[in-house]
Amino acid sequence: MHAVIMAGGAGTRLLLGEKPMVTIAGRPMISYVLSAFEKSGYDPIIVASFRTPFTMNWARANGFEYIQTEGHGYIHDLLEAAKSIEISGPFFSCVADLPCLSTGHINKIRLAYETSGKEALSTWVPLPSGKEKSGTSYYECIQGVDACPVGINILIGDIIDRPQEEEKFILDDPHLAYNINTRADLEKVRELFSRLPPREEDFPSVLPE
Numbered sequence: 001m002h003a004v005i006m007a008g009g010a011g012t013r014l015l016l017g018e019k020p021m022v023t024i025a026g027r028p029m030i031s032y033v034l035s036a037f038e039k040s041g042y043d044p045i046i047v048a049s050f051r052t053p054f055t056m057n058w059a060r061a062n063g064f065e066y067i068q069t070e071g072h073g074y075i076h077d078l079l080e081a082a083k084s085i086e087i088s089g090p091f092f093s094c095v096a097d098l099p100c101l102s103t104g105h106i107n108k109i110r111l112a113y114e115t116s117g118k119e120a121l122s123t124w125v126p127l128p129s130g131k132e133k134s135g136t137s138y139y140e141c142i143q144g145v146d147a148c149p150v151g152i153n154i155l156i157g158d159i160i161d162r163p164q165e166e167e168k169f170i171l172d173d174p175h176l177a178y179n180i181n182t183r184a185d186l187e188k189v190r191e192l193f194s195r196l197p198p199r200e201e202d203f204p205s206v207l208p209e
Contacts, residue, residue: 001110002091002157003042005033008049008069008077013182020055020096022186025193028058029180032099040106042092047081055096079160087157095151099189100175105152108171113154116167123152123169125176142168150176 007020007030016022020030030046037044046064048056049071059066067084069077078093090113094101113121124147127139139148147170155164178189 001042001089001154002085002087003037003044004078004081004085004087004091004093005030005037005044005046005096006074006078006081006093007046007055007096008052008071009074014180014186016183016186018052018054019180020052021058022180024099024186024190029099030055030058030096033094033096033101034064036101036103036106037092037094040103042106045081045085046096047077049077082155082157082160085157087160089158090154090156093153093155095179097180098151098176098178099180099193100178101152102175105171105173105176109152109154109169112169113167116169118165118167119156119159120164120166121154121169122166123150123171123176124148125150125171125173128174128177140168142170145170148177151179 009019014022021028023029024032034044034046044064046055046059046066047069048059048066049069051071056066056068067081069080069084071077082091092106092109109121109123124140124142127146127148139146141147150171178185178192180186180189
C-alpha cells in the first residue's frame with residue numbers, strides 16, 4: 001500500500017516559512033510522519049508543490065521520493081498525485097503536520113480499514129477536553145462523539161474520481177489532535193516533546209532523549 005504525504009501547502013498561518021520544514025526538537029516536522037510510515041513498512045512519497053521548494057530540496061537531499069503537483073489545493077493535488085503515481089488499489093494519504101503520529105496509529109488505522117468493508121476510511125479524534133467547538137475548524141458528531149478529522153485517510157486509487165463509501169474511524173488518542181496550524185499549536189507540541197521521554201508505542205523513535 002502506498003503512503004502519500006501531502007506537503008504542498010505554504011502554511012501561511014504559521015508565518016515560519018514552509019510548514020513541513022518547521023522544526024520540532026531540531027527536526028522538520030515532516031520527518032516524524034515519514035519515520036512513522038517507514039517504521040510501519042511503507043515507502044512514503046512526498047507530494048510537494050511550487051509553494052514548498054525547500055521541502056523538495058530536503059526530500060532530495062535525504063533520499064525520499066517526491067513529486068511536484070500544481071499546488072491548486074489539497075484535494076486537487078491529492079487527485080493529481082494518485083493519477084501521477086498510477087495508484088490502483090488502496091493507499092494512505094496523510095498530512096505532513098502530525099509529528100505525534102506513530103506506527104501504532106498507522107497499524108490501527110489500516111486494521112480498521114481492512115475490517116470495515118468500506119471503500120475508504122477517514123480518521124477522527126474526539127475534540128480535546130475543554131476545546132471550544134467554535135475554535136475548531138471542523139467537527140462532526142460521530143456515533144455520539146464530537147470529533148474532528150486528523151488528516152489521515154485511506155482511499156482507492158483507481159476510483160479516485162468518484163465519491164467512495166467511507167468508514168469514519170474514531171481513534172481516541174489526544175496526541176493525534178496535534179495538527180500544527182498555529183503558533184500556539186506549535187508551542188504546545190514543542191513543550192510536549194521537551195518533557196516526555198520517547199515511548200515507541202506513542203511516538204516515533206526520533207523523539208529526543
